[in-house]
Amino acid sequence: MEKEGALAVSLFPGFPHADIPQAGLSVVVAPITNWNSRNDSATSCWRGLERTFGFVYKVEPLDLWVAKAKQLGSTQQPKGPVVLLDHYDNTASGEPWNHRRTQRSLTSGT
Numbered sequence: 001m002e003k004e005g006a007l008a009v010s011l012f013p014g015f016p017h018a019d020i021p022q023a024g025l026s027v028v029v030a031p032i033t034n035w036n037s038r039n040d041s042a043t044s045c046w047r048g049l050e051r052t053f054g055f056v057y058k059v060e061p062l063d064l065w066v067a068k069a070k071q072l073g074s075t076q077q078p079k080g081p082v083v084l085l086d087h088y089d090n091t092a093s094g095e096p097w098n099h100r101r102t103q104r105s106l107t108s109g110t
Contacts (some may be wrong), residue, residue: 007032011045025049066105 008030015023027042065084073082084106 006030006041009041009045011049013049062102062105066102069106 006029008028010028012026012028014025025046027045029041031041069082069084072078
């Protein structure tokens, strides 16, 4: 970075699962001498981040995963336990789906 005139560059992605892709995104550039280089560095960071947008986890409906879990668990010889894990983006956030609906989906005959 120093060769390109930046002492430090920091990218703060904010909250990537908000309802807009750029929620809270910011880039902080500390140039060594050329203050114009900060815009180039920030633009370069944004372009790199744009390439990662296709890798963002997208939430799929609960019913889809419950059906898949039931299918995996109903085989004659399952290869192991079937685990439904709510990890999403914040381990303290709790379940994104309604708890009772999830329980009913798992225990129903459908």
